[in-house]
Amino acid sequence: KYPSGKERQRASRIPSQFSQEERVAMKEALKGAIQIPTVSFGPGEFNTTALAEFGKYVRKAFPAVFKTSFIQHEVVGEYSHLFTIQGSDPSLQPYMLLAHIDVVPASDQGWEVPPFSGLERDGFIHGRGTLDNKNSVMAILQALELLLVRKYIPRRSFLIALGHDEEVSGANGAQKISALLQARGTQIAFIVDEGGFILDNFIPNFKKPFAMVSVSEKGSINLMLQVNMTPGHSSAPPKETSIGILAAAVSRLEQTPVPNTSGNGPLKKLLQQLANEFSFPTNIVLNNLWLFWPLVSRLMERNYIMNALARTTTAITMFNAGVKENVIPSVAQATVNFRIHPAQTVQEVLELVKNIVADDRVQFHVLSAFEPLPVSPSDDQAMGYQLLRQTLQSVFPEINIVAPGTCIANTDSRHYVNLTTGIYRFNPIYLQPQDFRSIHGFNEKISVQAYENQVKFIFEFIQNADTELERASHQHEL
Ligand SMILES: CC/C=C\C/C=C\C/C=C\C/C=C\C/C=C\C/C=C\CCC(=O)O
Ligand SMILES: N[C@@H](Cc1ccccc1)C(=O)O
Ligand SMILES: [Zn+2]
Ligand SMILES: [Zn+2]
Numbered sequence: 001k002y003p004s005g006k007e008r009q010r011a012s013r014i015p016s017q018f019s020q021e022e023r024v025a026m027k028e029a030l031k032g033a034i035q036i037p038t039v040s041f042g043p044g045e046f047n048t049t050a051l052a053e054f055g056k057y058v059r060k061a062f063p064a065v066f067k068t069s070f071i072q073h074e075v076v077g078e079y080s081h082l083f084t085i086q087g088s089d090p091s092l093q094p095y096m097l098l099a100h101i102d103v104v105p106a107s108d109q110g111w112e113v114p115p116f117s118g119l120e121r122d123g124f125i126h127g128r129g130t131l132d133n134k135n136s137v138m139a140i141l142q143a144l145e146l147l148l149v150r151k152y153i154p155r156r157s158f159l160i161a162l163g164h165d166e167e168v169s170g171a172n173g174a175q176k177i178s179a180l181l182q183a184r185g186t187q188i189a190f191i192v193d194e195g196g197f198i199l200d201n202f203i204p205n206f207k208k209p210f211a212m213v214s215v216s217e218k219g220s221i222n223l224m225l226q227v228n229m230t231p232g233h234s235s236a237p238p239k240e241t242s243i244g245i246l247a248a249a250v251s252r253l254e255q256t257p258v259p260n261t262s263g264n265g266p267l268k269k270l271l272q273q274l275a276n277e278f279s280f281p282t283n284i285v286l287n288n289l290w291l292f293w294p295l296v297s298r299l300m301e302r303n304y305i306m307n308a309l310a311r312t313t314t315a316i317t318m319f320n321a322g323v324k325e326n327v328i329p330s331v332a333q334a335t336v337n338f339r340i341h342p343a344q345t346v347q348e349v350l351e352l353v354k355n356i357v358a359d360d361r362v363q364f365h366v367l368s369a370f371e372p373l374p375v376s377p378s379d380d381q382a383m384g385y386q387l388l389r390q391t392l393q394s395v396f397p398e399i400n401i402v403a404p405g406t407c408i409a410n411t412d413s414r415h416y417v418n419l420t421t422g423i424y425r426f427n428p429i430y431l432q433p434q435d436f437r438s439i440h441g442f443n444e445k446i447s448v449q450a451y452e453n454q455v456k457f458i459f460e461f462i463q464n465a466d467t468e469l470e471r472a473s474h475q476h477e478l
Contacts, residue, residue, distance in 0.1 A: 013463060014150050016395070016456040026142050026455055027125060027448050029061045033134045034118035034127035040102040040167040051079035051164050054101055062141045064148035076180060079164035080173035085144070087157035087466070094157035094186070095384065095465060096420075097458070098193035098412055099136035100166035100173070103129040110442040123447050130446040132439045133194050135454060136427055137162050143458035155466040159188070163412045169368075174412035181419055188420040190376075190384025192461075195407035195425025198399060200432045202305065208277055210401035211392055213385060214425035216266060217407040217414060218312075219340030219372035221349060224333055224365040225249055225357070231330040242332035243321045249357045250316050250334050256356045260297050262310035264343035266375065270403045271296070277401065305436065308408040312341045312349055335367070342372040342406060373414050376423045378404040383468060384422040391461045395428065395453060428457040 018026070036057060038050045055075065059066050066073060070086040079101070087094070106115035106128040113119045115128040129135070140160055147154075159181075163173030181188075196214040201207070227242040227249075262268060268289060275286035285292045300306040307313070314336060321332035338349055346369045354364065378385045389402050407425045416423065429450050438444040 016459045030138045031118035033138050034129055037116045038102050039105050043168050062145040064145050068148055077172040077176040081162040082177050083160040085158050087154045089155045092156040093189040095189045096159040096191045097140050098161050100133045100163040102164050102167050104167050104440050112443055124445040126445045130444050135446055139454040142455045166412045170412045170415050174415040178415045190422030191413055193411045193413035193425050194427055195411045197429055197431035200430050211399055212405035214407035215376040215378050215404040216342045217373040219370050221338040221369040222367040223336045224367050226363045227332045232328045234326040246332040249362045253314050258312040260311040261341045261343040262297055266406050267309050273403045312344050313339045340372050384424045387464050391464050395457045
């Protein structure tokens, strides 16, 4: 008898077991990637030598990916990479995996090991990009390479898009790839990008790690504040100077946070989902947020990460004024970066900010802005979300909470909103608060085990995406 879809699938399933040589090769490949300093310094300022070298490096590290006939490789915007893996069943809508090649700068100062050394120490690979985001770049290609070596033929087509300028907005990488795909009329079932983790020890009194799949992402405003006054001799200063006025304005902004809007965002849902995991009395409190929300949100604000999830944040990031010790400067400028909570809009935040500053002498210039990203579905029918859940179950059986959340930073995925309604930001990596601080900070590192698990996760994920039909029809039978 001809095997049913399910039996056929089981027979062709490739176990995610890697040989000793493969395991060594995969960690060495990551180390080599870390050693290439693909730094984005500022808008339009990249280490192009390193980016070019990185392109050569992946060709060497993943030969099967580059020579397989059903994989098309394209370089976009000079240094970004788009792979199209043609599945055997063209009736299935493709999905897309994202990661970025570039990293933020790092100097040796403050690091235990040089940030571009890729040194392995005590079971950890150290360096800039080990969590953000060369781990994902390499793990995606590595998982695909290992599947190809095992003669795996995907059924569902998928794309891999690796941007080279995510850290400076993605205008040359992700944005161009997205434009290319839109011009081709490509429809994407869902996208998986960075921006969520298995969170471990982030919530006080909550020891159980849980997977936070970010279904939205905060918006952003870069606002330049400027004060112009008449310049003059410092020997006879006026009562107020451009610097003084501007300093007072940014100080008011810092002292007066934009109101907490978390009552209307995914955070409340997340806490409700976690409620029964807490012991008394927190469980009672979280099960009755209609009553306790004011208390809970006040408590959350004390923690700077929770605060970032709860509201639009205000960060003063640049302050420039003055040219000489004895000259009263005419111009003072400051830049403030707001990260907008999904329940607010750019316009609302700008109104609030003008009211907080409340000084007509301060001019506002919006340098750049975008709205918070739409919330992707996380219900039973949401294929991308359910595939992540399913894969988590098999690779991390100890994790029994998967919850939708918000990414407090921004990712390349926001350039693809026209291609799909399902954008999921999640990397299958345990993250503790100190690891979170290492992202863009000092001593970024990943354990060899965690990296292997990430490869394993993607290896399983690709196969799960191919058996999604069986899973879905099986569900309907129940
Ligand atoms: C009730 C909620 C409980 C806990 C949530 C706590 C903390 C969440 C913290 C961090 C996770 C959120 C977003 C990840 C942020 C940054 C890293 C990911 C992408 C960064 C993008 C980039 O800079 O390249
Ligand atoms: N991903 C980085 C850089 C970035 C900022 C703003 C928009 C796009 C990208 C961040 O969130 O800080
Ligand atoms: Zn990143
Ligand atoms: Zn980053």
